[in-house]
Amino acid sequence: xxxxxxxxxxxxxxxxxxxxxxxxxxxxxxxxxxxxxxxxxxxxxxxxxxxxxxxxxxxxxxxxxxxxxxxxxxxxxxxxxxxxxxxxxxxxxxxxxxxxxxxxxxxxxxxxxxxxxxxxxxxxxxxxxxxxxxxxxxxxxxxxxxxxxxxxxxxxxxxxxxxxxxxxxxxxxxxxxxxxxxxxxxxxxxxxxxxxxxxxxxxxxxxxxxxxxxxxxxxxxxxxxxxxxxxxxxxxxxxxxxxxxxxxxxxxxxxxxxxxxxxxxxxxxxxxxxxxxxxxxxxxxxxxxxxxxxxxxxxxxxxxxxxxxxxxxxxxxxxxxxxxxxxxxxxxxxxxxxxxxxxxxxxxxxxxxxxxxxxxxxxxxxxxxxxxxxx
Numbered sequence: 149x150x151x152x153x154x155x156x157x158x159x160x161x162x163x164x165x166x167x168x169x170x171x172x173x174x175x176x177x178x179x180x181x182x183x184x185x186x187x188x189x190x191x192x193x194x195x196x197x198x199x200x201x202x203x204x205x206x207x208x209x210x211x212x213x214x215x216x217x218x219x220x221x222x223x224x225x226x227x228x229x230x231x232x233x234x235x236x237x238x239x240x241x242x243x244x245x246x247x248x249x250x251x252x253x254x255x256x257x258x259x260x261x262x263x264x265x266x267x268x269x270x271x272x273x274x275x276x277x278x279x280x281x282x283x284x285x286x287x288x289x290x291x292x293x294x295x296x297x298x299x300x301x302x303x304x305x306x307x308x309x310x311x312x313x314x315x316x317x318x319x320x321x322x323x324x325x326x327x328x329x330x331x332x333x334x335x336x337x338x339x340x341x342x343x344x345x346x347x348x349x350x351x352x353x354x355x356x357x358x359x360x361x362x363x364x365x366x367x368x369x370x371x372x373x374x375x376x377x378x379x380x381x382x383x384x385x386x387x388x389x390x391x392x393x394x395x396x397x398x399x400x401x402x403x404x405x406x407x408x409x410x411x412x413x414x415x416x417x418x419x420x421x422x423x424x425x426x427x428x429x430x431x432x433x434x435x436x437x438x439x440x441x442x443x444x445x446x447x448x449x450x451x452x453x454x455x456x457x458x459x460x461x462x463x464x465x466x467x468x469x470x471x472x473x474x475x476x477x478x479x480x481x482x483x484x485x486x487x488x489x490x491x492x493x494x495x496x497x498x499x500x501x502x503x504x505x506x507x508x509x510x511x512x513x514x515x516x517x518x519x520x521x522x523x
Contacts, residue, residue: 161201165194185241192234199227225286232282236275243271261335265352268336269329272354324371325354334374334381339448341380342369346448387447390424391455395439395462401473403429403439406462409469410441413461419454421446436475 203223206216246267250260328334329352338349340359347361357374359367373379382389397406407427414420424444431438441458445451466473 155202158198158202161197162194165190165197184244185238188237188241189234192230192237195230196227196234199223199230203227221289224289228282228285232278236278239274239278240271243267261337262332264337265335266329269325269352269354273326321355321371324375325352328352328357328371328374333384338384339382339387341382342373343367382448388421388423388444389448389451390442390444391451393441393443393455393458393462395441395466396436396475397439397466398473398476399432399437401437401466401470403427405470406439406466409465410458410462413458414443417454417457419445419450419457435477
């Protein structure tokens with residue numbers, strides 16, 4: 149009879165929860181928050197209501213049953229777990245609502261990515277805290293566990309020292325993960341270079357960071373890596389970047405024409421953001437000139453494609469328009485002449501401008517600094 153009453157009460161409670169869920173969905177059809185709240189909390193509320201109904205029904209109707217204490221104890225444990233599930237679901241709904249206010253699919257999303265990183269870390273911490281508290285409350289329902297807890301608290305200092313030494317790396321990564329979330333050094337979606345790999349931060353946890361490398365590999369690094377070692381963050385302040393393309397050409401190339409062609413090439417593509425278009429001679433050696441084209445794009449992926457586009461376009465332009473300006477090696481053929489004679493047969497006497505350590509008073513002083521005074 150007590151079990152039959154409990155099952156009947158549970159069925160009635162289940163129908164009531166289902167009716168309330170349907171009404172909430174109907175009233176909140178235009179509110180994404182209400183819909184998500186109803187969907188995420190539906191299952192845990194069902195468990196909490198049904199288990200509480202069964203608990204109080206058995207407690208009031210099965211006074212003399214021998215199985216009553218064990219049944220109520222198990223039911224109480226499951227209720228604690230269901231309540232923890234419900235609290236975690238409500239926290240997740242609140243965090244999702246906060247995330248929805250900050251969009252990351254817009255060009256200037258630095259603040260949004262920072263908030264997303266912090267909220268995701270808070271979600272992991274809150275869920276872990278709720279789980280730990282639920283287990284602690286469950287243990288307090290056992291008399292033996294209460295005695296054990298008293299003895300553990302008495303030796304908490306020694307246990308804390310042992311645990312700290314044993315879990316030093318774990319704790320270091322945990323605190324490093326929290327530091328990353330709130331120091332704004334790296335955020336979800338940041339473009340970084342770590343271990344000579346270029347990629348985007350895909351996930352940040354309390355113990356590790358996942359970097360999505362450009363070739364679809366995943367680089368998993370401990371959180372302490374980003375607090376102990378240097379790394380490049382290309383999108384810390386803004387996503388726009390500058391990139392360079394190097395060319396080695398012959399001295400015969402008219403640089404001004406190539407500079408104009410670079411501008412025309414950039415204006416013909418939507419990869420360029422219109423900020424920087426610079427072509428400079430950065431090196432001139434005996435065999436070639438080195439030119440550097442500096443271009444800009446709104447983010448790192450577009451910059452990579454833009455650099456490849458500029459390199460291909462300018463190489464084709466050089467080959468088709470100025471083939472004589474392509475890099476080449478020169479060799480000059482001369483007749484063998486004595487070192488002391490000139491083309492006219494006269495002896496060539498070095499003048500003062502061809503000597504560094506002789507001929508003048510300053511030159512002889514420099515020579516003495518290296519070799520000492522003449523004997």
